[in-house]
């Protein structure tokens with residue numbers, strides 16, 4: 001059996017979405033900017049996609065949607081735009097647990113003299129709202145806080161954060177990659193100025209995303225070139241993928257309810273199944289406020305890569321915040337920011353479901369995980385020590401015989 | 404996903420000798436849970452023949468760490484300690500048909516555990532096992548000697564290589580310049596004679612000589628040490644470091660022959676180690692470093708005990724952390740109170756228990772001629 005529970009990383013393309021994009025890889029190859037009829041059909045397809053995206057986000061106007069190549073481009077665009085639209089402001093507020101698309105750019109800017117406020121989180125991944133409030137000032141060009149965290153699924157009170165920013169006259173952007181399609185979003189009821197998301201997390205293909213920019217918000221383009229997207233994003237439109245994104249958004253709004261009920265139940269079933277059978281593991285993130293599809297479980301005294309390799313051999317795909325899997329040598333910045341205990345920081349596994357996940361799949365995973373963890377723990381020197389009160393594993397001392 | 408060889412996968416999924424040896428007479432523990440991998444290697448050595456009759460490992464770590472540990476046990480069973488001592492990290496990687504470059508540190512950990520286990524069998528104390536050397540990478544607690552050894556043995560030439568083999572430099576990156584300097588200096592031969600540990604065989608042989616000295620039968624072997632080391636230096640270079648330029652090999656050999664570095668005087672050499680280390684740590688102490696890997700977990704523990712101290716009219720503040728030392732400021736009633744030492748050692752114990760980190764806890768509020776009291 002093959003079970004894909006890594007939907008926060010990317011998702012399969014829905015067959016209905018694929019059907020939507022195929023004509024643009026075939027007959028409908030015109031350039032939407034052209035004046036002839038080859039381009040006209042493509043141009044209409046872009047309009048349709050724009051209205052579908054606007055509908056999923058609850059945007060007031062379709063023109064508030066700009067198509068991009070991915071959420072990283074959208075994030076970068078939003079931040080650069082704010083800095084250029086408000087050149088006198090040299091501070092940015094963000095959170096400690098953002099996606100690298102935000103954090104890396106912020107570090108880059110920091111080296112060049114910008115002041116970056118990274119709002120910390122508590123052990124449940126909840127944002128320190130007092131800290132956030134204390135950073136708001138007229139020196140801040142942009143506050144950018146993710147809607148939901150990719151690793152833990154923890155949802156931040158983004159509409160409230162946007163309101164607080166607006167009260168001080170500060171622009172607010174949210175990276176909503178993990179929120180769109182999983183949580184109800186209605187931008188016209190909020191004061192969020194900009195929002196980024198990508199298609200491949202909601203069953204559209206990779207390489208397409210969107211940036212919402214509220215009507216009236218000062219905007220400076222990132223990509224310079226032609227007049228596409230009303231001059232806000234140069235470059236010939238990726239028509240096939242944009243059509244796909246539109247359809248994916250439509251399907252996502254139809255599936256929102258199911259996400260909140262059935263998929264949430266499956267997620268809870270998975271989590272309970274694992275927690276009840278495996279000793280010394282716990283869920284990270286805010287249990288009250290999480291995206292319905294995500295479960296991040298920290299297993300003490302084992303290392304995440306081993307878990308993933310063994311899961312993979314059983315046909316199960318998941319991911320880990322452990323150092324070894326990421327190519328870095330430290331546990332993920334999210335786990336570090338949440339101060340996940342060192343005994344478990346390297347043993348976190350994220351399971352993320354999609355609307356295609358079935359109960360049979362979840363039960364299969366629940367049947368495999370306990371054995372895998374027990375197996376790896378039987379090899380871990382720390383587990384022996386934790387379980388049996390054996391002599392402490394003492395690397396500093398190098399050799400514990402007779403001590 | 405990593406591109407592991409079939410052999411790595413095989414040794415991960417079907418590990419050989421993943422077991423606790425009840426009748427082991429040598430143990431090597433290396434690594435730590437904070438750094439993400441750790442290995443306990445146990446050996447059953449025949450005291451008559453010094454043949455490793457059995458070996459078992461317990462590993463916390465990624466797939467290649469487990470595979471490397473398992474491969475190592477298979478490689479050394481049946482060998483004498485002397486033969487086993489010649490196993491290098493590259494041998495372990497070769498045995499597994501190679502490791503991804505980023506995972507070479509797993510093979511280094513295996514070799515370190517083997518070194519530690521052999522030293523343990525020989526009765527070499529942990530203090531004697533490593534030469535005093537400055538801490539280079541604070542994030543992973545890695546000193547100059549370890550980096551020099553990895554660079555020398557594996558002919559490394561970039562910071563990325565050093566990260567792959569030792570982890571040093573793999574986090575905040577602030578030590579990269581120091582690592583670059585070490586690489587240059589190694590190429591220039593600047594460390595020759597400085598670190599005895601750059602040739603572990605020399606240490607092992609010396610130790611053997613030491614213990615054999617009490618054993619009349621083995622005395623001639625001990626006496627022949629220098630010559631053997633010389634030969635071995637050559638073997639080592641030819642076997643494993645094909646790409647080494649020749650001058651460098653010569654330097655190595657010279658270093659081992661140099662009487663200054665003869666490790667027989669190790670007890671003397673290392674007697675002041677702890678003291679020097681503490682002095683170094685004291686000199687190193689600076690202000691708060693909340694970005695350090697250890698800051699958050701230590702701060703959390705301090706938060707835990709703070710209410711108790713406040714109940715007694717005192718308070719505590721975390722000042723600085725690193726792998727060698729933890730600085731706090733005890734104020735109010737705690738300051739100078741007779742309970743101060745107990746409080747500090749209580750914190751040290753708590754940190755050791757929860758984080759598996761052995762580091763002195765120092766009250767920087769107490770003035771002892773500029774350096775804190777080290778417990």
Ligand code: FES
Pocket residue numbers: 539540541542543571572573574575576577578579
């Ligand atoms: S000090 Fe070496 S990586 Fe941070």
